[in-house]
Amino acid sequence: MTQTDTVSRILDAAEVLFAERGFTETSLRTITSTAGVNLAAVNYHFGSKKELIQAVFERFLTPFTETLAADLDRRVAAGEKLEVEELLGSLFRGGVASLAAEGRDPQRFMRLLGMAYTQHQGHLRRYIVSRYGESYRRFAGLLSQALPGIDPVTFYWRLYFMLGATIFTLSSFDAIDAILREDFDAQSSLPETLDRLVPAAAAMLRADTEKS
Amino acid sequence: MTQTDTVSRILDAAEVLFAERGFTETSLRTITSTAGVNLAAVNYHFGSKKELIQAVFERFLTPFTETLAADLDRRVAAGEKLEVEELLGSLFRGGVASLAAEGRDPQRFMRLLGMAYTQHQGHLRRYIVSRYGESYRRFAGLLSQALPGIDPVTFYWRLYFMLGATIFTLSSFDAIDAILREDFDAQSSLPETLDRLVPAAAAMLRADTEKS
DNA sequence: CAACAATTTAAACACTTGTTTTGATCTGGC
DNA sequence: GCCAGATCAAAACAAGTGTTTAAATTGTTG
Numbered sequence: 001m002t003q004t005d006t007v008s009r010i011l012d013a014a015e016v017l018f019a020e021r022g023f024t025e026t027s028l029r030t031i032t033s034t035a036g037v038n039l040a041a042v043n044y045h046f047g048s049k050k051e052l053i054q055a056v057f058e059r060f061l062t063p064f065t066e067t068l069a070a071d072l073d074r075r076v077a078a079g080e081k082l083e084v085e086e087l088l089g090s091l092f093r094g095g096v097a098s099l100a101a102e103g104r105d106p107q108r109f110m111r112l113l114g115m116a117y118t119q120h121q122g123h124l125r126r127y128i129v130s131r132y133g134e135s136y137r138r139f140a141g142l143l144s145q146a147l148p149g150i151d152p153v154t155f156y157w158r159l160y161f162m163l164g165a166t167i168f169t170l171s172s173f174d175a176i177d178a179i180l181r182e183d184f185d186a187q188s189s190l191p192e193t194l195d196r197l198v199p200a201a202a203a204m205l206r207a208d209t210e211k212s
Numbered sequence: 213m214t215q216t217d218t219v220s221r222i223l224d225a226a227e228v229l230f231a232e233r234g235f236t237e238t239s240l241r242t243i244t245s246t247a248g249v250n251l252a253a254v255n256y257h258f259g260s261k262k263e264l265i266q267a268v269f270e271r272f273l274t275p276f277t278e279t280l281a282a283d284l285d286r287r288v289a290a291g292e293k294l295e296v297e298e299l300l301g302s303l304f305r306g307g308v309a310s311l312a313a314e315g316r317d318p319q320r321f322m323r324l325l326g327m328a329y330t331q332h333q334g335h336l337r338r339y340i341v342s343r344y345g346e347s348y349r350r351f352a353g354l355l356s357q358a359l360p361g362i363d364p365v366t367f368y369w370r371l372y373f374m375l376g377a378t379i380f381t382l383s384s385f386d387a388i389d390a391i392l393r394e395d396f397d398a399q400s401s402l403p404e405t406l407d408r409l410v411p412a413a414a415a416m417l418r419a420d421t422e423k424s
Numbered sequence: 425c426a427a428c429a430a431t432t433t434a435a436a437c438a439c440t441t442g443t444t445t446t447g448a449t450c451t452g453g454c
Numbered sequence: 455g456c457c458a459g460a461t462c463a464a465a466a467c468a469a470g471t472g473t474t475t476a477a478a479t480t481g482t483t484g
Binding site for chain 3 (some may be wrong): 252
């Protein structure tokens with residue numbers, strides 16, 4: 001068992017357990033025992049529990065943002081006019097699918113993202129913003145260009161509305177799907193749900209402000 | 213200091229601290245010391261930490277759902293045709309304002325609601341569903357009537373998209389508002405944000421599924 | 425092979441957690 | 455005024471937390 005082995009076994013276990021129970025609810029002993037490594041390994045390889053949490057996000061977010069960036073590069077280079085639906089498609093299908101392709105569970109990723117916002121972990125939010133803020137701003141910029149004439153502040157809020165709908169829905173996907181199965185005898189796959197989310201989010205972004 | 217005094221002092225402190233840091237991150241010692249009561253008081257009056265958490269939600273949700281129900285009753289009795297925007301207005305302005313009127317912070321309430329979904333507290337979700345599920349179903353029923361011809365499963369998902377946008381945005385209101393202030397030199401009040409949310413959410417609920 | 429560094433292991437450390445216990449104190453009804 | 459029942463207070467409880475230590479083991483390199 002080489003070093004990389006131990007490190008990635010810890011990351012695998014932590015990723016699953018954090019997504020299931022949250023950060024403080026998951027002890028290092030639970031992580032190391034399900035990973036089959038010694039308790040001290042976390043502090044040896046990562047330094048502290050905080051740094052382990054950041055490492056879990058790093059392993060998720062780096063390929064995600066790289067895939068998204070490459071996808072956007074390709075489309076921009078091809079001179080495509082990027083509509084709202086296409087941008088959201090890149091974000092959802094491209095980025096999310098890239099994780100699924102690696103055998104990683106995309107909704108686990110979404111749960112973790114939601115937790116980064118909800119749980120009281122200042123260091124995490126700071127880490128994510130400093131590390132991936134640029135990718136975020138690029139996407140937001142392209143999206144606002146696809147919404148000509150929109151008031152900047154309105155756009156800003158709508159972007160958060162969309163993020164909320166996405167993160168909340170996908171992070172509770174299992175629970176929502178369970179109710180759906182019970183009440184409607186129907187079920188949804190994640191890609192199907194994303195297909196539902198794209199037009200709904202697009203409509204929200206484009207809503208004109210006159211009504212109401 | 214009578215019993216009610218101690219009980220409500222504990223609830224006040226717990227409400228604030230839970231909203232700030234989450235449930236597991238808030239110890240009973242922190243709660244009791246900021247409340248100025250003895251540590252054992254929580255277990256004496258509430259039984260356990262779990263039951264304290266539920267009591268915090270009970271104090272929030274009961275007046276909230278009652279105000280909402282009364283508002284809906286009044287409108288239905290008056291024979292009003294309930295449009296999507298009006299229903300959302302009842303939910304947001306009515307319910308939320310009722311809490312604000314009592315001097316309670318509505319966004320604190322939203323943060324707690326978000327946590328009930330995000331944090332790994334099975335007992336809480338079960339408690340909320342069993343206690344307030346009916347109010348939820350009534351509102352959902354009225355909302356679906358305002359969206360004639362919508363496919364039930366589509367409606368179901370869109371409802372969750374809307375809940376996500378609402379809960380996420382309002383529970384992170386402070387953080388979002390801080391960025392807004394920095395980047396745009398603008399700021400938003402909660403009522404303003406709700407005014408932005410209503411048309412956006414309505415547009416999302418009504419989006420036709422043909423596009424994309 | 426020898427020597428040095430990297431890694432793993434078991435044990436202990438210092439501290440915090442929710443809960444319980446055991447008296448003390450207060451309160452309202454006779 | 456007194457006495458039962460409710461409330462409060464201090465202390466202790468057992469269990470769990472992240473982290474550190476120091477020795478044993480493994481891996482690598484000259």
